[in-house]
Amino acid sequence: MKSLFFTEEHELFRSSLQDFFKAEVTPYINEWEKAGKVDRSVFRKMGEMGFLSLEVEEKYGGMGADFMYTTILCEELGRTGSGGFATTISAHSYLAMNYLVHAGSPFIKEKYLVPSVMGEKIGSLSMTEPFAGSDLRAIRTTAKLDGDYYIIDGSKTFISNGYYGDYTVAACKTASGISMIVIDLDAAGVSRSKLDKVGIRCSDTAELAFNGVKVPKENLLGEEGKGFYYMMESLQVERLTLAQSNIGLMQYALDITLQYISERSAFGKPINKLQVLRHRIADMATDIAAWKSFMNHTSYRLTQGEHVVKECSMLKLKTSDLVNKIVYECGQMFGGYGFMEEYPIGRIYRDVRVMPIYGGTSEIMKEIIAKIVIDKKSYKPVYKA
Ligand SMILES: Cc1cc2nc3c(=O)[nH]c(=O)nc-3n(C[C@H](O)[C@H](O)[C@H](O)COP(=O)(O)OP(=O)(O)OC[C@H]3O[C@@H](n4cnc5c(N)ncnc54)[C@H](O)[C@@H]3O)c2cc1C
Incomplete structure (x- = not known):
């Protein structure tokens, strides 16, 4: 059809994306999880394929593609089965680059x-602070204009x-309100420490300290004082791309799970013949189909310029809950094997816990x-204003 x-x-x-992930990503996920980082070479390979620049204008080396390509990319990021890899690429393309x-x-x-x-350069987005997460207006990081530089x-x-x-x-807080400023992470006065996490372990997560960091004033994004509005706008795309990866x-x-229950037997027959498991699969398949349909429809409306x-x-709210529920139910069907590191379902179980937390918590979505x-x-x- x-x-x-x-x-x-x-x-x-x-x-082509599925072929690429099959060759360049899935075989390395366990290695990256142990190393606590995604190999940098993947960024270059994805860059060469045009996968990091779908919506970027052609004059800046991008593909100038519509948002339905992004929808496919983010869904396929999720289908690699690594929340950590999906987060790493999304943080670069849909958190940092989206502002640029x-x-x-x-x-x-x-x-x-x-x-x-x-x-060649990997980006990140720094909104959250130790004392300001959901309440972004409460951020304390300052950027004071001093001649041709901001001091952060x-x-x-x-x-x-x-x-x-x-x-x-x-x-950052500037004289006229919150502003978005690009900071080089190797600049003097920046220090970073790596955080240890429960899941998405191959995604690097850091604490950053800025101590009198000198940044050229040309690194201001858009207008001074408009940062809060830029964040509110960009968060919509971030949330939609998170929902796409969740799906x-x-x-x-x-x-x-379908593969596993077709191979595993109990009481003399494959467990996919047990009615209780069949009904759970039917529920899950139905939920996925319904939310995928809503996700595609919303992505399409956004592609058509709707807000x-x-x-x-x-x-973001419902797919974050659903992915947790589905991964839990699937893990149950693996029995003890679902709790073993060598089975991807165990890793995903750890990965999905963060979904109702980052990109705006479920309480904030409500x-x-x-x-x-x-x-x-109305927003x-x-x-475009
Ligand atoms: C792995 C990971 C990666 C992340 N990546 C990034 C990143 O790249 N860039 C970035 O800027 N941030 C990032 N974050 C931060 C993330 O977005 C925040 O953790 C999240 O927004 C919540 O903020 P908080 O942790 O300060 O919790 P708080 O805001 O302190 O919230 C604590 C609890 O109170 C609830 N709460 C707060 N306000 C309300 C309210 N008004 N009504 C009802 N309940 C409320 C929350 O829902 C939550 O349950 C990441 C977080 C994690 C865990």
Whole structure:
């Protein structure tokens, strides 16, 4: 049947991506999990294939592709079965680069976007601080203009790609409010420490300290004082891409479970003949189909230029819960093997715990949805204004 949302070109892109991940990613996931980092060479390889620059304008080396390509990329990131790999790539492309694309000057685009497209520079986004996570207006990091430079002081925490990456897009307090400033992570006065995590272990997560860091004033993104609005806008795409990866992860968990229960026997027959397990599979397959359909529809509306804040929040909220539920149920079908490191379902179980936390917690998603549904609050696009 002809797809409502994807063309033949989209599907060709999906198969080249699947081939690439099969050859260059899945065989190395366990190694990267142990090392606590994704090998840097993957960024360059993905850059060469154009996978890091789908929506970037062609004049900056990008593909100039529509958002349905991103939808495919993020779903397939999830289908690699590694939340850590998906987080690493998403933090670069959909957290850091997203700001460069929408708010970056030609100078910023040449200096940071072009090497990011090629996978030569790795980006991160620094919003969260030790005393400000959900409440982003409470950030304390300051950027004081001194001649041609901003002097940055403060600290950030839980920053994906912050330890091994090259630059960070940081939310800082300037004279006119919160502003987004690009900071080189090898600059004098930056120190970083790596955080140890429960899951997504191959994704590097760092605490950053800025001590009198001198940053050229040209590194300001967009207008001074507009940073909070840029964050609110960019978070929509971040949340939608997280939902897309969640859908991919659920499908991966279901696929490996279907395989396992067809091979494992108990009481003289394969366990996929046990009605209780069959019904659970039926429930899971139905939930995935329903949320995937809503996700594709929302992605398509965004591709058509609609502002879909409510739907992005709903998708982030519900797919984060669902991926946890599905991975738990699938793990149960593996019996003791589901608790063993050598089975990917165990790793995914650890990975998915973070989904209702990062990119905005589930409680914050409910706040946004309630404001729209009950108080009739409306959100206007920022970048297009
Ligand atoms: C692995 C990982 C990677 C991350 N990557 C990044 C990154 O790359 N860049 C970045 O900037 N951040 C990143 N984060 C940070 C993440 O976005 C924050 O942890 C998250 O937004 C929550 O902030 P917090 O941890 O300060 O919790 P808090 O804001 O302190 O919240 C604590 C609890 O209170 C609840 N709560 C807070 N306010 C409300 C409210 N108004 N109503 C109801 N409940 C509320 C929360 O939902 C939560 O349950 C990452 C986090 C993790 C764990």
